[in-house]
Amino acid sequence: MTASQETIDQICKLLEPFNSTGKALTPDTEISADLNIDSVAVMDFVMEVEDHFDIEIPLNVVSETHSISDLAAVVDARVKKA
Amino acid sequence: MIDLLDKHKTIAERHARMMAMGVNAVGLTNDRILSPTRAMIKGRETILAGTNNYMGITFDADCIKAGQEALAEFGTGTTGSRIANGSYALHKELEAELARFLKRKHCIVFSTGYQANLGMMSGLAGPKDTIFLDADSHSSIYDGCTLSGAKLVRFRHNDAMDLDKRLTRSEGEEGGRLVVVEGIYSMLGDRAPLADFVAVKKKHGFQLLADEAHSFGVLGPHGRGLADEVGLEDDIDFIVGTFSKSVGAIGGFGAGNHPLFETLRYAMRPYMFTASSSPASIATSLAAVKKLAAEPERRDRLRANSARLFAGFKSLGLDMGCDMVSPVIAVKCADEISTIGMWNALLEAGVYVNIALPPGTPNKLFLLRCSVSAAHSFDDIDKIIALFGKVVASRAAA
Structure with a gap:
């Protein structure tokens, strides 16, 4: 699955408030591991993504999503489906 | 390596x-x-x-005495699950007492409160179903949801409108829907706005489970929990609770009126594949539940x-x-x-x-x-x- 640049940009914007490391975000950034975001904060962040795109991303899918581009691909697929 | x-x-x-x-x-x-x-x-x-x-x-002197007597009469442990070794009369007695106390037709006890949530979530929901859980749910609910294999949707804490929105998004999907809330949330002490959730239930139709771990024995005129306190017990399909708080022992329970409730005993791995509670623990729980009613x-x-x-x-x-x-x-x-x-x-x-x-x-x-x-x-x-x-x-x- 490939993700659109537009979705990646929007996700980066939503992720910025959760990024306390100051690291620059790239499509390959691993949301939890690289940004030191704990499991609960990852779920809170995904809730913001869900509401922004008006889609549902079940937790089972979140647990298999690691990088920003992984998540963007999930978003694109679900936006299309909706 | x-x-x-x-x-x-x-x-x-x-x-x-x-x-x-x-x-x-x-x-x-x-x-x-x-x-x-x-x-x-x-x-x-x-x-x-x-x-x-x-x-x-x-x-409590009566609870201690009940535990001591059970220890002497039934021994130190059950050495296996109720499926394999059979139940002790005390397990059945505690289940009957709890059902009476809760005014529910059925009650199943578990060896810990953690397992009660693991068992109930995984027994009720399967891979084709969806569980909607409050964002602030206890870890045992999250873990039970994972064990169930159901699709998991997290809604904003105590926000019935947010649940409504998520139910609408998933309209038309296959499988049943279980919504999980807690009577009192363990970290902040706040309560679920049950009336709001019941209104959403009436709109969308789903089965509702209330984890009364911190509210069982504590809230309500009869001590049955938050649903008792706000007069909405008929709208709650399933209750989960624990013996490790107001009951002062260890163990947990699930309860409900569903005609197939007893079948859950053969569908909940955390009930089937673990040793049942030890006699002393069951006996002190039984004595304590009677006290919740009497005192x-x-x-x-x-x-x-x-x-x-x-x-x-x-x-x-x-x-x-x-x-x-x-x-x-x-x-x-x-x-x-x-x-x-x-x-x-x-x-x-x-x-x-x-x-x-x-x-x-x-x-x-x-x-x-x-x-x-x-x-x-x-x-x-x-x-x-x-x-x-x-x-x-x-x-x-x-």
Whole structure:
């Protein structure tokens, strides 16, 4: 699955408030591991993504999503489906 | 070779930082337990204000006697699951007593409260179903949901409108829908707005489970929990509860009126593949449940103590987890280091509370969490308030 640049940009914007490391975000950034975001904060962040795109991303899918581009691909697929 | 434990190095570092500041705040040793509200810790008599011993029932003479008799009559352990070894008469008696107490047709007991949630979530929902769970749900709910294989949708804490929105998004998908809320949330002490959730239930149609772990025995005119308190028991399909709080033992239960409820015994792995509760634990639970019904004054004392602590903290200007009187009273602190420092200072001064840190807390909060007991005296409560004034309020002001 490939993700659109537009979705990646929007996700980066939503992720910025959760990024306390100051690291620059790239499509390959691993949301939890690289940004030191704990499991609960990852779920809170995904809730913001869900509401922004008006889609549902079940937790089972979140647990298999690691990088920003992984998540963007999930978003694109679900936006299309909706 | 990759060392499997390498991934836990950051936890080890965090723990070492905590230890460097004093004692192990998340693994304290009680050298002796003197009463429901007192223990000897580090050679000092300490007020216990973080043990969820809401009814103060752990040293009740009748409960102890029931446990001793069961120990002598039925032995030390059951040595296996109820599926394999069979039930003891006591298990059935406890289930019948709980069903009576809860006014439900069926009740199944589990060996721990954690397993009750694992069992109920995984027994009720399967891979084709969806579980909608409150964002602040206890870990046992999250873990039970994972075990079920169901699709998991998390809604914003105590937000029925948010649940409504998510149910609408998933309209038309196959499978059943289970919504899970809690009577009292363990970290902040707030309650689910049940009436709002019941309204959403009427609109969308789903089965509703209330985890009354912290509210069973505590809330409601009969002590049956939040649904009893707000008069909405008929709208709750399934109840989960624990024996490790108001009942003062260990174990848990699931209850409901569904005609197929008993079938869950053969569909819940956390019930089927673990040893059943030991006779003494079942017997003390049985005696305690009878007391929850027969001694409503324990609830009155708990309410009065909770109100006193809440008012005391409020007058100190402390920032609390919720804005209503609750037996769980959490104080919000600034950061991890200062929270650990204050926790140590409170212990040194003779009061034990819980320390709660992210990710074990909602919204990245750092908490000093108190739980009130019916067995606390007003003098105990006043001492706790005074110590929080000395240790916590003074620092917050500094």
